[in-house]
Amino acid sequence: MERNPMRRQLAIMRQSLFDQGYLDEQFIQLEELQDDANPNFVEEVVTLYYRDSARIILNLEQALERKPFDFNKLDGLMHQFKGSSSSIGAKKVKAESTLFREYCKSGNAEGCTRAFQQLKREYDTLKRKLEAYFQLARQAGPAETACRRK
Amino acid sequence: MVLGKGASSSLSRKMVDGVENMVSNCNDFTVLVVDDDPVIRKLHDMHLKKFGLRAQVVENGKKAVDLCHFGTIFNLILMDKEMPIMDGVEATKELRAMGVNSLIVGVTSRDSQYETQTFMEAGLDFCFEKPLTADKISFILQELNKKN
Numbered sequence: 001m002e003r004n005p006m007r008r009q010l011a012i013m014r015q016s017l018f019d020q021g022y023l024d025e026q027f028i029q030l031e032e033l034q035d036d037a038n039p040n041f042v043e044e045v046v047t048l049y050y051r052d053s054a055r056i057i058l059n060l061e062q063a064l065e066r067k068p069f070d071f072n073k074l075d076g077l078m079h080q081f082k083g084s085s086s087s088i089g090a091k092k093v094k095a096e097s098t099l100f101r102e103y104c105k106s107g108n109a110e111g112c113t114r115a116f117q118q119l120k121r122e123y124d125t126l127k128r129k130l131e132a133y134f135q136l137a138r139q140a141g142p143a144e145t146a147c148r149r150k
Numbered sequence: 151m152v153l154g155k156g157a158s159s160s161l162s163r164k165m166v167d168g169v170e171n172m173v174s175n176c177n178d179f180t181v182l183v184v185d186d187d188p189v190i191r192k193l194h195d196m197h198l199k200k201f202g203l204r205a206q207v208v209e210n211g212k213k214a215v216d217l218c219h220f221g222t223i224f225n226l227i228l229m230d231k232e233m234p235i236m237d238g239v240e241a242t243k244e245l246r247a248m249g250v251n252s253l254i255v256g257v258t259s260r261d262s263q264y265e266t267q268t269f270m271e272a273g274l275d276f277c278f279e280k281p282l283t284a285d286k287i288s289f290i291l292q293e294l295n296k297k298n
Contacts, residue, residue, distance in 0.1 A: 029283055033196045041196065049189045079232065080187070083259035087189050087281045 006140040013133050022126050027089030043134045049088045050127055056081045075104040092122040179294060181205040184214040185230035190281055194228055197287050210234055211241025218245055224252045226294055231258040231269050239272045246273035253294050257282060
């Protein structure tokens with residue numbers, strides 16, 4: 001049990017990310033890789049994800065401006081994006097990626113457009129939440145004990 | 151998860167201080183991570199470090215083939231399937247044609263059984279869904295120990 005109020009707040013924030021479906025088990029895998037030698041590993045990976053995936057999002061936006069849609073190309077781009085999103089445990093983002101790919105496979109242009117808009121909303125929401133989480137984590141300082149609950 | 155030939159069923163091992171104690175000689179193994187996704191490269195590199203391994207990382211199959219062509223030897227190659235310039239299937243075929251007998255483990259996010267099978271037939275020893283986890287790496291290192 002965290003005695004430090006800020007760490008308690010951090011734990012509550014973390015738990016809510018799982019409870020509200022933003023993150024899955026893969027995020028815990030990232031946390032388990034973090035240690036004293038790499039104390040910011042999770043934040044580094046998430047930062048890398050957002051930096052790299054911004055490029056894919058831009059490519060998707062450009063591809064969605066070209067009519068008719070090249071569904072193979074869109075599917076290929078989303079496959080890349082989904083893989084990256086899975087690796088940080090971005091559960092809702094991954095779900096929207098899957099839906100987008102299903103629309104690609106069925107040639108549903110309107111579905112792709114809708115799914116992409118929803119995906120960007122989830123992607124941006126998660127980014128804001130994780131930024132707030134890491135900011136609080138920096139303020140709270142290192143944990144007294146390694147205590148992880150989902 | 152898809153396992154290849156001779157797969158072990160014992161995927162779970164007790165972790166001691168984050169380091170798998172049954173692979174105490176793993177510092178001798180050389181590893182190559184081949185993936186165009188920088189997040190995956192960083193993740194797999196860290197996973198391997200936890201087992202005391204240092205990996206070289208490259209972002210496409212051609213770089214992996216070039217490294218081996220110029221004489222670098224790896225005990226283990228973690229090979230992504232979808233990559234620009236040269237994908238994992240092509241790279242694996244070329245490596246096997248060159249006589250590379252490293253343990254080559256495919257890592258893919260593709261859901262299709264057919265595509266995973268195609269990847270296996272290129273010459274993989276095993277194929278896993280990405281990202282790798284501690285359990286999967288533990289299994290791979292068990293197989294590496296057997297091979298060496």
